[in-house]
Amino acid sequence: MTSDSPAADRREFMLRVLRLGGLSAATLGAGAWLHVRSQRPRDSEVLVADRRTGVPADPSLPEMVVVQGESPEALVRRAVEALGGMRRFIARGDVVVVKPNIGWDRAPEQGANTNPALVAEVVRLCQDAGARTVIVTDMSCNDPRICFERSGIAAAARAAGAHVIVPDERRFKQVNLGGEVLTTWPVLEPFLTADKIINVPIAKHHSLTGCTLGMKNFYGIIGGQRSRLHQRINESLVDLTAFARPTLTILDAYRVLMRGGPTGGSLADVEFKKTLIAGTDPVALDSYAAKAWWDLDYQRLPFLRIAQARGLGKMNFEEVRTKMLTV
Amino acid sequence: MSQSTLSRVRRLSQVVFLAAFFFLLFRSEFTGSFRGWTGQVRLPWPVSIFLQADPLAAVTSAISTHALYRELWWSLAILVPTFFLGRFFCGWICPLGTLNHFFSSLRSEKKRGKALLESNRYKPWQAVKYYVLAAVLVSAVFGSLLAGLVDPIPLTVRSLALSVLPGLDYTSGALLDAWYQSPWRPVRFGADVAQFLLQGTLVSFRQPHFRQAFFLGAIFIGLLALNLRVTRFWCRAVCPLGALLGLASRWSLVHLRKDPSRCDNCNRCLLHCQGGDDPIPGPKWRKAECHLCLNCVGDCPTSGIAFSVGAVRSVATTIDAPQIQRRKLLTSVAAGAALVPLLRSTTGLQVEADSRLIRPPGALDELHFLERCIRCGECMKVCPNNALHPTFMEGGLEAIWTPVLVPRVGYCEPNCVLCSQVCPTGAIWEITEAEKLGRPLGASNTRPAPRPATGEAAPPSRPVGPASPEANNPIKIGTAFYDQGRCLPWAMATDCIVCEEWCPTSPKAIFLLNADVVDSDGSTKSVRRPQMDAKRCIGCGACEFACPVKDRPAVYVTSVGETRSKTNQFILPPAPKRQG
Numbered sequence: 001m002t003s004d005s006p007a008a009d010r011r012e013f014m015l016r017v018l019r020l021g022g023l024s025a026a027t028l029g030a031g032a033w034l035h036v037r038s039q040r041p042r043d044s045e046v047l048v049a050d051r052r053t054g055v056p057a058d059p060s061l062p063e064m065v066v067v068q069g070e071s072p073e074a075l076v077r078r079a080v081e082a083l084g085g086m087r088r089f090i091a092r093g094d095v096v097v098v099k100p101n102i103g104w105d106r107a108p109e110q111g112a113n114t115n116p117a118l119v120a121e122v123v124r125l126c127q128d129a130g131a132r133t134v135i136v137t138d139m140s141c142n143d144p145r146i147c148f149e150r151s152g153i154a155a156a157a158r159a160a161g162a163h164v165i166v167p168d169e170r171r172f173k174q175v176n177l178g179g180e181v182l183t184t185w186p187v188l189e190p191f192l193t194a195d196k197i198i199n200v201p202i203a204k205h206h207s208l209t210g211c212t213l214g215m216k217n218f219y220g221i222i223g224g225q226r227s228r229l230h231q232r233i234n235e236s237l238v239d240l241t242a243f244a245r246p247t248l249t250i251l252d253a254y255r256v257l258m259r260g261g262p263t264g265g266s267l268a269d270v271e272f273k274k275t276l277i278a279g280t281d282p283v284a285l286d287s288y289a290a291k292a293w294w295d296l297d298y299q300r301l302p303f304l305r306i307a308q309a310r311g312l313g314k315m316n317f318e319e320v321r322t323k324m325l326t327v
Numbered sequence: 328m329s330q331s332t333l334s335r336v337r338r339l340s341q342v343v344f345l346a347a348f349f350f351l352l353f354r355s356e357f358t359g360s361f362r363g364w365t366g367q368v369r370l371p372w373p374v375s376i377f378l379q380a381d382p383l384a385a386v387t388s389a390i391s392t393h394a395l396y397r398e399l400w401w402s403l404a405i406l407v408p409t410f411f412l413g414r415f416f417c418g419w420i421c422p423l424g425t426l427n428h429f430f431s432s433l434r435s436e437k438k439r440g441k442a443l444l445e446s447n448r449y450k451p452w453q454a455v456k457y458y459v460l461a462a463v464l465v466s467a468v469f470g471s472l473l474a475g476l477v478d479p480i481p482l483t484v485r486s487l488a489l490s491v492l493p494g495l496d497y498t499s500g501a502l503l504d505a506w507y508q509s510p511w512r513p514v515r516f517g518a519d520v521a522q523f524l525l526q527g528t529l530v531s532f533r534q535p536h537f538r539q540a541f542f543l544g545a546i547f548i549g550l551l552a553l554n555l556r557v558t559r560f561w562c563r564a565v566c567p568l569g570a571l572l573g574l575a576s577r578w579s580l581v582h583l584r585k586d587p588s589r590c591d592n593c594n595r596c597l598l599h600c601q602g603g604d605d606p607i608p609g610p611k612w613r614k615a616e617c618h619l620c621l622n623c624v625g626d627c628p629t630s631g632i633a634f635s636v637g638a639v640r641s642v643a644t645t646i647d648a649p650q651i652q653r654r655k656l657l658t659s660v661a662a663g664a665a666l667v668p669l670l671r672s673t674t675g676l677q678v679e680a681d682s683r684l685i686r687p688p689g690a691l692d693e694l695h696f697l698e699r700c701i702r703c704g705e706c707m708k709v710c711p712n713n714a715l716h717p718t719f720m721e722g723g724l725e726a727i728w729t730p731v732l733v734p735r736v737g738y739c740e741p742n743c744v745l746c747s748q749v750c751p752t753g754a755i756w757e758i759t760e761a762e763k764l765g766r767p768l769g770a771s772n773t774r775p776a777p778r779p780a781t782g783e784a785a786p787p788s789r790p791v792g793p794a795s796p797e798a799n800n801p802i803k804i805g806t807a808f809y810d811q812g813r814c815l816p817w818a819m820a821t822d823c824i825v826c827e828e829w830c831p832t833s834p835k836a837i838f839l840l841n842a843d844v845v846d847s848d849g850s851t852k853s854v855r856r857p858q859m860d861a862k863r864c865i866g867c868g869a870c871e872f873a874c875p876v877k878d879r880p881a882v883y884v885t886s887v888g889e890t891r892s893k894t895n896q897f898i899l900p901p902a903p904k905r906q907g
Contacts, residue, residue, distance in 0.1 A: 105742050105831075141829065141873075143711045143740060145359040145532060146368065150742070154359070166359065168532050170503065170522065207839055207855065208824050227825040227875040231815060265833030 043184065047175045053197050053247045055089055057280070062323040064279035064288065069327035072254050072276070076121040078327045079250065079278035085129075089248050092130035094195040098122050098162065099246075101202045101217050102138040102153050104263050105146045111255040111270040112263055113147070114202045116156035118252050118276070122200055123160040135190045137165040138220040165190060172223045179239025181232045186223040191244065199246040199282070203253040203289050205261030205269075208233055210296045212262050213286040214249045215241045215303060234303040241282055241312055249285050251277040256293055283313025284320045291317070331625035337418060341425040348377055348422040352488060353528050355708045357745060367760060368743050373398075375705055377422065378480055378751035382406040382575075383463075383568040384701050387474040388752045390467040391698040396753035406575060413576035417562060417569050418601060418618030423479040427562055428601060428620075430554040437556050446557055447597045449605045449613055453563045457651050458659035460570035465663030470694065471725055472752075473666065475701030479561070479568050482547070485704035485728065489537040489717060490544030492529075499529040536736065537707065538716040539728065563603045563616070573615035573649050580636050581619065583612045585644060589631035596623035596632060606632055615649035667725070675723025680895070682885040684721045685732040685866065688739060688802045689747035689758040692891045693722070699754035702728040706746035706755055712737030714868070715746060730755075732804065734868025734884050739804060741831045741867055758802065765801030805866030806888040806897075807836070807859050814881035816854040820846035826870035826882050827857050836863035837870060861888065862899050 057063075065082045067075045080086050090096060100114035108116055119136065126134045136157040140147035144166050148154035154164045165171065165188075172186035191197065201217035208230060209216065218240035219226055229236040253275040257264040264270065273293065279285050287304050290296040298304045304315035314320055355374040361367060375398070378384060385402035389395050405416050417424045438446055463474035475481045506518035522530055537543075553560040562569050587608045596606040604616035606623035608631070624632055675681070677693070687706055690696050707715040707730055714737030717728040730746070732739060744763055747755045807826075811817040816824070827837040839855040846852060859882075866884050874880035887895055 105740060143357075145357055146711060146740065146743065149359055149361055166532075169500075169534065170507065207827050208822060225875065225877065227873045230823050230825050230828075230875065231821050233822070260833050260835060262828055263831055263833075263835075265831065269833070 043174075047173055047192065053195065053245050055247060055280070058084060058088070059321075061088075061321075062279070063281050063320040064277065064284055064317065064322045065325060066288070066322065067276045067278075067325045067327060068274055070274060071327075072115050072118040072252075073121040074327045075254070075274075075276035076118055076125065076250065076278075078325055079276050080125055080248075082323050082325060083248070083278060083280070086125040087129045089198070090126050090129035090131050090196055093132045094126075094130070095133045095135070095190075095193065096126045096131045096196045096198060097135045097137065097190045097194040098126065098157070098198045098200055099191075099217060099220060100136065100138060100151075100153055100200040100252075101204075101220065102144070102147050102151050103141045103220065105142040105150050106264065107150055108152050109255065109267065109270065110264050111202065111257040112204065112261070112265075113151035113153065114200050114252045115254050116152035118250070118254065119153050119200055120156040120160040120162075122198060122250060123157055123162040126198070127161055131196075134162045135165055135194065136162040137167060137171075137188060137190055139167050139188055139223055139226075140220070167223070169223075177222075177239055177243045179235070179242065181235045182222075182229075182239040182243075187243075188221050188223070191221045196247040197244060199244070199249040201249070201251055202255075202257075203251055203273075203293060204257040204264070205259050205294070207261075209237075209303065210301065211290050211294045213289050214246075214251050214282050215286055215307065218244045234306055237303040238306045238310055238312065241307060242310055246282055247280075249279060249282050251285055251289055253277060253289060253293070258293070279320070281313035281320050283307045283315050284317040287315050288317040288322075331621075334621040334625045337619075337621055340419045341428065344420045345422050345425045348483075351376065352484065352492070352708070355488070355705060355749060356527070356531075357709070357711045357743070358527060358532075368745055369748065370709070370745065374709070375703075375749045375751045376401060378484065378701070378703050378705065380405050381478065381480040381568065381751075382409075382416075383460075383474055383478045383571050384480065384752060386571065387463060387467040387472055387478075388699055388701070390464060391470050391472055392695075392753075396699070396751070397757070399751065406572075409572050409575045410578065411580050413579040413581050413614060413617060413619055414569065414572045414602070415619045416572055417566075418620040421479060421562075421568075423483045423566075424559070424562055424618070426483070426551060427554050427559045430551045431558040431601070432599075433555060435555040438558065444594050444597045447600045447603055448607075449603050449610070449616060450563075451650070453603055453616060454649060454651055454655070455564050456566050456570040457573070457649055458655055459565060460567040460574075461656055461659040462663035462666065463567055465660050466667050469664065469667035470698050471667045471670070472698060472701055473725070474567060475703065476728070477565065477567055478701060479566050481701045481703035484708070485702060485717070486543050486547035488708035489704045490540040491547065493531075493535045493537060493540060494544060495529050496531050496534050499525055500534055503530065533713065535713050537713075538733065539719060543717070543728075558603070559601050559618075562601070562618070570649070576614060577647055579614065581634055582614070582637065582645060583617065583623075584633055584635050585612065586631045586633075589629045591629060593628065595626040595628060598626055599623070611644055611646045613646045613650075615647070670723065670725035673723055673725075675720070675725075680723075680886070681721040682887070683731070683733075684718070685734070685805045685868070685884060685886050686889065686891065687715055687730055687732060687746045687755050688763050688804050689744065689750075689755045690730075690804075690891055691754060691756055692893065693726075696729070696754050696891075697726060699752040700726075700729045701752055701754075703751065704728070704730075705749045705751065706730050709745045709749045710737065711743060711745065712740055712872075714739055732868060732884075734871035735880060736872075738868035738872040739866075741865070762799070763802045765799050800890070801832075801865050803865045803888050803890045805868070805884040805886045806861050806864050807866065807868070807870050807882050807884045809857065809859060810879075810881045810883065813876050813879065814857065815876070816842075816844075816856045817881075820844045820852060820854060822854050823875065824855055824857055825873045825875055829869040829873040831867060831869055832863050832865060834863065836860045836865070857882070861897060862901070864888070 061084045065079045067079045100119045104112045106112035123134045175187040201214045204212045206212040215237045253273045256273045259269040287298040298315040308315040351374045354372045379398040380401040382402040385399045466473045590608045599622035601620045602616040602618040604613040715730045716733050718731045747758045815821040830837045842856045868884045870882045871880045
């Protein structure tokens with residue numbers, strides 16, 4: 001049979017029809033499948049974090065400790081000891097995130113970032129209490145690579161054995177914060193996976209809220225367009241604190257930027273208060289510090305009222321068990 | 328050492344220098360260590376060394392400024408040996424030459440057999456580069472460093488740093504992101520490893536974006552693609568640096584000696600010729616075109632050609648000087664001479680400059696700036712905030728691809744002077760943090776005065792903001808203004824003041840005034856309205872960067888008040904003493 005015989009032609013024709021039929025069926029099938037899939041694009045799945053970072057209350061221990069003294073390290077040690085020791089907060093094998101304020105390209109003596117010696121001491125205490133990993137991280141406002149170095153915190157924390165994470169874009173996960181005004185935001189990953197969170201803010205002046213303290217420090221756990229938050233700053237602060245649920249708050253008031261915050265710059269605006277406030281009630285801590293250095297009553301700070309209504313703590317610091325100490 | 332071994336050494340040299348070039352390009356970035364205890368942001372590597380060793384940048388900027396800026400004297404380490412050896416730089420060192428060499432070696436339909444041999448013969452159009460050189464030299468006489476547009480070293484740095492590398496960054500970033508989507512932990516761990524390995528090279532801390540990137544990349548890729556038509560088209564036909572070095576090798580002592588008695592006319596010497604300098608017997612060898620790649624020597628099966636060192640030259644076999652036609656040369660000189668006056672009679676430079684032409688701190692006044700800027704893009708690459716971008720028409724056509732600060736993308740980090748550190752020609756004059764921030768001249772910029780009242784010893788020295796009232800003025804690159812129709816407290820009865828929060832000066836240039844405003848419900852509320860104190864504003868753009876009005880910010884910087892200009896100025900009453 002030669003190739004140009006009618007039979008061969010017919011056969012070739014049938015085969016080709018079959019092949020075209022197969023191709024058509026596949027195309028139609030794929031088209032139908034794609035057609036069914038079509039829907040208006042939605043945001044990709046977001047995580048809803050479910051974390052338990054708190055520790056049970058102990059009525060025999062103070063909820064807030066105010067320590068004064070010359071050495072930042074000694075202040076930390078004394079405060080944590082008075083609160084029941086770091087072993088009360090950190091269990092053996094915990095992954096702990098220590099969250100200082102590393103917001104700005106400023107040196108320690110300018111009082112815009114948490115005191116590095118204080119951060120290092122917190123890291124050491126966590127390790128002594130048996131923490132598996134101590135992570136130190138923050139989402140800076142200025143370039144984080146410069147802020148982490150200039151603040152002295154990266155070097156001090158590394159020397160103390162912490163894992164310092166300078167946040168790059170891939171360190172964030174989209175999370176539904178479930179807040180009143182904050183819903184889906186990129187959150188620094190360590191805050192999602194850590195067993196314990198220790199907030200180590202610094203007390204500073206701020207033009208919008210009067211002062212920036214512990215709750216405001218949680219701005220540093222999220223990325224994205226944070227500057228929007230100022231428009232609803234009180235609700236945002238509470239949403240962030242409700243999400244973060246710090247195990248322990250250690251507020252640095254060794255050097256306090258009294259004016260020109262939160263960036264500062266001039267040493268003339270920095271006053272030595274040589275104080276540290278630590279405790280398990282983030283609301284009472286902020287309320288105390290606002291009153292102590294800026295003479296702001298808690299009634300004048302809406303975020304404290306909202307936070308109390310949401311059950312995050314007591315805005316009247318006189319209602320919490322407080323211990324005043326000096327070292 | 329035999330000459331084919333030398334050709335292997337040449338290849339090694341090309342690889343080493345290209346690797347060094349890429350290494351230094353990747354290291355043109357602050358990665359998080361200060362120089363010692365000084366707290367100064369400095370790069371540990373001489374990242375601009377290829378630009379500083381560029382003889383064309385040196386010669387043209389010397390013509391336009393009558394001086395040789397700082398490390399530009401490294402260029403003499405290339406230029407002087409060229410007097411003796413010829414264009415060894417092109418064949419052994421030049422990163423663009425090496426890239427062209429590589430792409431020329433790819434298989435191409437257009438370069439096969441006889442066509443390849445023919446394409447590797449000398450062509451009269453190879454003289455074009457001398458006319459290009461003449462034009463850029465003459466424009467340098469007129470005070471414009473247009474050479475940077477066609478100088479291969481700035482061209483390569485600019486194209487790679489602003490376009491090719493960010494593009495690769497995007498690719499690797501997208502791949503990593505997809506990789507991280509994997510539900511399996513070991514696979515994600517692989518992504519961690521990949522990210523760690525690529526960190527600082529193909530994966531940046533932050534994906535950079537640059538204006539003009541597409542065009543810069545397209546031009547560069549186009550240039551590389553031309554190698555598939557004609558071997559080293561750029562080097563043979565356009566490169567003004569090659570032309571300069573060709574002229575400089577006029578009296579060099581290295582000669583190609585051909586022995587016609589041993590030649591069997593196989594033409595193999597033409598197969599891999601890079602310069603198009605006619606190593607074949609018959610026509611004369613053209614010294615000014617030869618890159619000294621030594622391929623012809625290695626390819627000759629009968630050892631009929633060899634390079635030798637000696638003062639004897641044979642007019643019969645060698646053409647020492649490039650073949651330039653006087654009339655065409657005069658035409659290109661005339662073109663170069665006409666170029667600058669034409670460009671400068673257009674508005675843009677001194678008349679009707681773009682209000683957004685915000686130059687980096689340390690930049691000289693515009694005329695001196697244009698005498699020096701070679702548009703290498705090194706300042707843009709090194710800027711930690713991705714704030715500097717190549718201009719398009721903001722500074723007029725003459726200033727195309729010079730640096731401009733785009734605050735919406737990134738602001739100027741007050742404690743950083745990296746752009747002034749890497750500028751090879753002093754268009755951005757080298758400044759210290761002290762000069763930039765405005766501290767007392769002559770005082771240490773690193774050690775804050777200890778506060779005696781507190782009794783605390785001075786901590787390890789780190790820079791601080793302006794400390795004393797007699798401080799020299801900080802360098803100002805512009806002034807910020809409010810668009811009150813878009814600003815939330817002004818237009819929407821909403822508290823915001825993110826700009827005030829970010830303002831880095833102390834006291835802050837942005838101050839707040841309480842105002843009672845009526846919102847849409849008709850109820851009165853008190854908001855804090857931001858106001859700009861132009862006297863204190865340094866134009867860094869942090870306010871514009873941070874402004875939450877995302878699309879068109881409610882506070883924006885324009886160039887007025889920039890320290891470098893004598894005319895683009897206000898005369899404002901002195902800043903009053905003000906707390907916080």
